[in-house]
Amino acid sequence: MAEQVLAGSTDPTDEDDETLNPDTLPSSYDPSGQCPRCERVSNFGVMATDDIEWRTDFGRKQAVQQCVRLRCHGCGNETVVIEQYRSGDGWSPLLWFPKPGHLSDTTDVPDAIAGAFDEGARCISVEASNAAVAMFRNALAQIVQDKGSEDAKKAKTLNDAVKQMVVDRTLHDGFKKFADHVRTVGNAGAHQETWAEVPIEQAQELREFVKHLIDTLYVQPGRLDRAIPPKKRSTQPAPSSP
Ligand SMILES: [Zn+2]
Numbered sequence: 110m111a112e113q114v115l116a117g118s119t120d121p122t123d124e125d126d127e128t129l130n131p132d133t134l135p136s137s138y139d140p141s142g143q144c145p146r147c148e149r150v151s152n153f154g155v156m157a158t159d160d161i162e163w164r165t166d167f168g169r170k171q172a173v174q175q176c177v178r179l180r181c182h183g184c185g186n187e188t189v190v191i192e193q194y195r196s197g198d199g200w201s202p203l204l205w206f207p208k209p210g211h212l213s214d215t216t217d218v219p220d221a222i223a224g225a226f227d228e229g230a231r232c233i234s235v236e237a238s239n240a241a242v243a244m245f246r247n248a249l250a251q252i253v254q255d256k257g258s259e260d261a262k263k264a265k266t267l268n269d270a271v272k273q274m275v276v277d278r279t280l281h282d283g284f285k286k287f288a289d290h291v292r293t294v295g296n297a298g299a300h301q302e303t304w305a306e307v308p309i310e311q312a313q314e315l316r317e318f319v320k321h322l323i324d325t326l327y328v329q330p331g332r333l334d335r336a337i338p339p340k341k342r343s344t345q346p347a348p349s350s351p
Pocket of ligand 1: 144145146147148149151181182183184185186
């Protein structure tokens with residue numbers, strides 16, 4: 110199928126086109142936003158749309174779920190979106206593959222941390238933002254269990270554990286600010302009886318903070334350990350004089 114040309118401008122920052130919102134993930138209705146593959150804000154071409162579920166109303170068969178292939182104009186890779194038809198609203202996205210913000214390199218990340226982060230990222234891909242931030246807070250709690258001193262691990266609350274890690278100087282100086290933000294937003298997601306609903310943009314922002322934390326603490330140090338060391342030139346024997 111030929112790539113559909115986007116209606117209107119192809120600039121994702123164009124404010125005149127109200128259907129384009131670069132802050133949301135791409136869909137067939139709004140083929141712009143952050144690419145789950147290259148993570149840049151981009152425009153997408155709709156490569157194919159296939160109906161995958163139907164409903165019969167008064168003898169008429171109508172598609173209620175579709176699978177859409179979107180190609181990123183930036184990296185050229187494709188994302189698959191499952192969309193649901195809702196009367197009145199038309200097609201709206203349900204889930205994306207690959208899931209946005211996934212950890213591409215988990216070689217050096219402990220399973221419990223990668224698992225909690227991954228679950229949070231999956232929650233975002235189905236727009237469950239309260240559950241997502243609660244899982245990112247859980248990823249932070251797992252980092253405390255992995256990196257913290259015995260005193261930090263024994264702390265009654267995550268707040269106390271983070272304070273102990275600051276006293277112990279376990280991690281870099283900026284850690285407390287990061288940790289406090291993840292902890293408080295995560296609490297808001299988990300305690301909806303007290304806190305306002307967490308918008309999806311806030312959950313996406315938190316995902317980036319926690320991803321950065323995991324990257325700094327595990328991914329980059331692991332890569333550094335395996336980095337190729339410099340090699341000395343082999344010394345050439347001096348030519349022997351005749
Ligand atoms: Zn891309």
